[in-house]
Amino acid sequence: MNTTDRTDTPGANQTAVDANDPNHVLIFDTTLRDGEQSPGATMTLQEKLDIAAILDQMGVDIIEAGFPIASEGDFEAVSEIARMAERSVICGLARAAKGDIDRAWDAVRHAKKPRIHTFIGTSPLHRQHQLAMDRDQVLRKIEDTVSHARALCDNVQWSPMDATRTERDYLIETVKVAIAAGATTINIPDTVGYTAPRESAQIIRDLLENVPGLDKCVIATHCHNDLGMATANSLAAVEAGARQIECTINGLGERAGNTALEEVVMALRVRRDIMPYHTGLDTTKIMSASRMVATASGFPVQFNKAIVGKNAFAHESGIHQDGVLKNAETFEIMKPEDVGLSASALVMGKHSGRAAFRAKLKDLGIDLGDNAFQEAFVRFKALADSKKDVYDEDIVALIDDERTSAANDRIRIRSLRVVCGTGAPRSAELTLAIDGVDHEVTAEGDGPVDAAFAAVNKLVPHEAVLKLYQVNAVMDGIDAQATVSVKLEEDGRIVTGQAADTDTVVASTRAYVIALNRLTLRRGKSAPNATISLAS
Ligand SMILES: CC(=O)SCCNC(=O)CCNC(=O)[C@H](O)C(C)(C)COP(=O)(O)OP(=O)(O)OC[C@H]1O[C@@H](n2cnc3c(N)ncnc32)[C@H](O)[C@@H]1OP(=O)(O)O
Ligand SMILES: CC(C)C(=O)C(=O)O
Numbered sequence: 001m002n003t004t005d006r007t008d009t010p011g012a013n014q015t016a017v018d019a020n021d022p023n024h025v026l027i028f029d030t031t032l033r034d035g036e037q038s039p040g041a042t043m044t045l046q047e048k049l050d051i052a053a054i055l056d057q058m059g060v061d062i063i064e065a066g067f068p069i070a071s072e073g074d075f076e077a078v079s080e081i082a083r084m085a086e087r088s089v090i091c092g093l094a095r096a097a098k099g100d101i102d103r104a105w106d107a108v109r110h111a112k113k114p115r116i117h118t119f120i121g122t123s124p125l126h127r128q129h130q131l132a133m134d135r136d137q138v139l140r141k142i143e144d145t146v147s148h149a150r151a152l153c154d155n156v157q158w159s160p161m162d163a164t165r166t167e168r169d170y171l172i173e174t175v176k177v178a179i180a181a182g183a184t185t186i187n188i189p190d191t192v193g194y195t196a197p198r199e200s201a202q203i204i205r206d207l208l209e210n211v212p213g214l215d216k217c218v219i220a221t222h223c224h225n226d227l228g229m230a231t232a233n234s235l236a237a238v239e240a241g242a243r244q245i246e247c248t249i250n251g252l253g254e255r256a257g258n259t260a261l262e263e264v265v266m267a268l269r270v271r272r273d274i275m276p277y278h279t280g281l282d283t284t285k286i287m288s289a290s291r292m293v294a295t296a297s298g299f300p301v302q303f304n305k306a307i308v309g310k311n312a313f314a315h316e317s318g319i320h321q322d323g324v325l326k327n328a329e330t331f332e333i334m335k336p337e338d339v340g341l342s343a344s345a346l347v348m349g350k351h352s353g354r355a356a357f358r359a360k361l362k363d364l365g366i367d368l369g370d371n372a373f374q375e376a377f378v379r380f381k382a383l384a385d386s387k388k389d390v391y392d393e394d395i396v397a398l399i400d401d402e403r404t405s406a407a408n409d410r411i412r413i414r415s416l417r418v419v420c421g422t423g424a425p426r427s428a429e430l431t432l433a434i435d436g437v438d439h440e441v442t443a444e445g446d447g448p449v450d451a452a453f454a455a456v457n458k459l460v461p462h463e464a465v466l467k468l469y470q471v472n473a474v475m476d477g478i479d480a481q482a483t484v485s486v487k488l489e490e491d492g493r494i495v496t497g498q499a500a501d502t503d504t505v506v507a508s509t510r511a512y513v514i515a516l517n518r519l520t521l522r523r524g525k526s527a528p529n530a531t532i533s534l535a536s
């Protein structure tokens with residue numbers, strides 16, 4: 001094929017790998033182009049501008065801002081981002097069509113550092129079924145369109161779509177043509193997430209061995225995650241000589257997504273010992289970018305997602321919490337601060353131990369003596385067994401409740417069962433220990449709380465008036481703890497009781513009994529030997 005050799009004129013403003021720093025890996029973010037291609041992930045212009053701004057500040061080398069021929073909106077977004085970007089190269093995608101390329105150039109030309117990215121399918125499936133072209137026709141198209149792009153812009157990226165399913169000898173031929181036509185970056189896409197790490201590396205090695213001049217271009221790797229290997233495949237390509245990783249925040253992208261930026265960047269940072277490559281990214285902006293993309297795209301990040309998932313730096317098991325409190329490195333391979341989180345989270349739950357519970361109380365400013373601590377821990381475990389998440393507010397309620405129940409209460413609840421629902425009667429079976437002796441009773445009421453209070457009143461008759469009965473959920477959700485407050489008045493004297501439990505009726509009855517104990521205490525002060533009957 002007759003092509004003009006342009007390998008001697010690399011793009012003047014190309015973000016190229018520094019010859020003095022051969023281990024520098026460029027980060028090409030395509031959240032706004034390939035990421036937005038996820039069904040349902042369409043973003044507004046303002047959201048795109050915000051995301052581009054944080055990528056630019058983070059030090060992303062190249063931002064693929066959109067596909068300008070796709071729509072007026074895409075064209076506008078790419079143009080605006082091009083005008084706004086301070087540091088990053090701004091790239092627009094174009095098919096192997098002069099109209100697409102002209103449109104992409106019109107959008108990116110405003111950038112300090114513009115790039116045109118043009119692509120065409122090269123695999124047999126794509127040639128035959130998508131393009132209806134033979135091998136030679138595709139080669140001619142590559143030559144024609146890459147040279148057209150290069151005449152407009154001195155920074156041109158070319159991609160053989162579905163490269164990993166393209167015959168290797170033909171892939172080599174296409175790359176030779178693209179370089180001769182002026183491409184400055186050669187991207188090798190694993191369009192359908194089909195390759196595996198060893199093959200991903202071998203493709204790059206085969207190209208480097210067989211394409212003269214490729215070593216003067218940047219070689220990029222663009223992986224999809226259909227088999228969950230996008231990160232591994234990208235890193236394998238880097239080990240074989242690729243120096244640009246194409247990725248998206250949160251791995252957003254078509255089907256199972258693209259390589260996740262946060263994964264490759266942190267993998268290179270954490271395992272520098274075995275992968276001596278680096279990026280220029282400010283990783284402390286990763287969490288902000290992740291949250292921004294999740295909100296804009298409407299794709300929440302899965303809890304256990306590497307690096308940016310809610311649980312990525314959270315520990316619930318007692319043994320892990322104990323280790324992390326002694327030295328975070330026991331169970332953490334990177335610092336939460338490195339990705340922009342303030343600290344790792346000790347998630348309190350049924351797997352937590354005393355070390356974490358003590359640390360949590362300290363955090364909450366709660367100081368308990370040894371016995372009170374042991375008792376609180378037992379109650380915390382019981383609560384955690386009945387509740388999925390134990391929040392700080394639950395623990396505060398639990399401690400307050402403990403503090404308000406005096407150790408020498410004369411009335412204690414031994415057991416309570418209520419029957420409620422549609423149809424009457426609502427009844428309660430209650431056993432109270434009064435001065436150490438168990439008493440059992442059954443009572444009915446308008447509802448389960450009324451029945452439980454009536455049962456208490458049968459065993460502990462009194463004339464105090466219930467002035468307040470209030471229920472609050474400590475946190476949202478059907479497993480939220482209820483905090484119940486009751487206020488009783490007798491002869492102008494007010495006593496209160498407060499209790500928390502995941503069962504509202506239990507919390508109510510305990511709060512009521514606490515208030516009655518306080519009433520007993522008051523009366524005891526004036527008549528120390530008074531019997532438990534509170535009836536005046
Ligand atoms: C792997 C990737 O991520 S590739 C990027 C995929 N992203 C997108 O497609 C999002 C934006 N796309 C769009 O808005 C539209 O598809 C447009 C504007 C690009 C094209 O729209 P239409 O002209 O209506 O074409 P349509 O989408 O129906 O079909 C795609 C056409 O592009 C052709 N085509 C596909 N890839 C290429 C390519 N790299 N170079 C040249 N032509 C191509 C197809 O053969 C087909 O042509 P045909 O209509 O002659 O058969
Ligand atoms: C446009 C190309 C690079 C692409 O996104 C792919 O092949 O996955």
Ligand SMILES: [Mg+2]
Pocket residue numbers: 034189191222224
């Ligand atoms: Mg892609």
